[in-house]
Amino acid sequence: MSLRERKKAKTRALIQREALRLFREQGYEATTVEQVAEAAEVATSTVFRYFPAKEDLVLLDHAPRFLEALESAPAELGPVAAVRHALRELAASRTPQELAEGLERERLMLTVPELWAASLKNVTSMIATIRDTLARRAGRDPADPWVRDITGAVVGVIFAVWLDWAKDPGMDGPAEIDRALAALEVLD
Amino acid sequence: MSLRERKKAKTRALIQREALRLFREQGYEATTVEQVAEAAEVATSTVFRYFPAKEDLVLLDHAPRFLEALESAPAELGPVAAVRHALRELAASRTPQELAEGLERERLMLTVPELWAASLKNVTSMIATIRDTLARRAGRDPADPWVRDITGAVVGVIFAVWLDWAKDPGMDGPAEIDRALAALEVLD
């Protein structure tokens, strides 16, 4: 990785970090892109060079790893069991530091309505991808009602726990999600 | 109802109707408030007098009627069965015209991300209320994980069907939701 690339990655991360901090401190809409630029000590145009739109500053990107894990889960597992498997694997593959950072960001996203709203586009496309993956695993059409219903239930349950977790960081989120999903395995 | 009030209601409805038409025909972002004003033959400032923000042109909530029905569902029904019951009752109480109008608006809301985002606050408070109601019916604490998980699964499934319905208005949404929820009754 060249120096140039490293610098770019660093700048990008810096901008995003400062943006999230400001969003948390004073709200998403109340924060202007100019303020983000100032905080990161770059020009406003530079912010837009890295992030095509303000809402893109909020992207969450550990989705690919989850999808990968879901894809490569043992073929004999049903959809719900596969999701449980993938989640456990993902949790295990993350360093404690990564986990804390991820939790912080997710918490921020879930507790600040504007951020959640801003990331809705990503969330929906992520849900669609999960659905496609589950369909492929089961050898069914993604339009299949059964696939849709299972995906809906799984995502709904995960979100429900997630929301509680965001409100009470003391609880063991991953364990709760696992337990909640276990109850859904009757659907497999 | 005075003449003045009737006129206001008429103007308001006219603005909203024209707005929805334009949003449907050329997209939400691509439609300016000025165009809406022009189509409704009012001044731009008049649009804002009736609707504080562009996104408010789309909002609506028939939530109260559903919650009422849920509250008064037979006590012996489990949570999922109670939700099914309430939904059936709600569907029966709406005229075909109301149903079509509602669907049109929901469709728009679900397919345009920023509209969905705008109504997120209402949606989350609605989910919280459903959870409270289900908890009361079951004689449990709203913080109970079981209540949380059931609510999450139910809401997740309904949204999943809703999204598909929005994409394919030809399908029988209420029936699909009922079928999907039937599969969840094992959790009751």
Added chain:
DNA sequence: ATATTTATGAGAGTAGACTCCTATTTGAGA
């Protein structure tokens, strides 16, 4: 009919997201 209250139109003005251009800096390669 007159006075008062309320809704509207018209337009000027603000703010902030986003684009585009140019001069300047900075890393990469010879």
Added chain:
DNA sequence: TCTCAAATAGGAGTCTACTCTCATAAATAT
């Protein structure tokens, strides 16, 4: 060290949601 390509700063400019003001018109009350 010198040269070239890429990245940035700085700033001017656009677009549109949204606000404010005031004069006019329409509805209501007396």
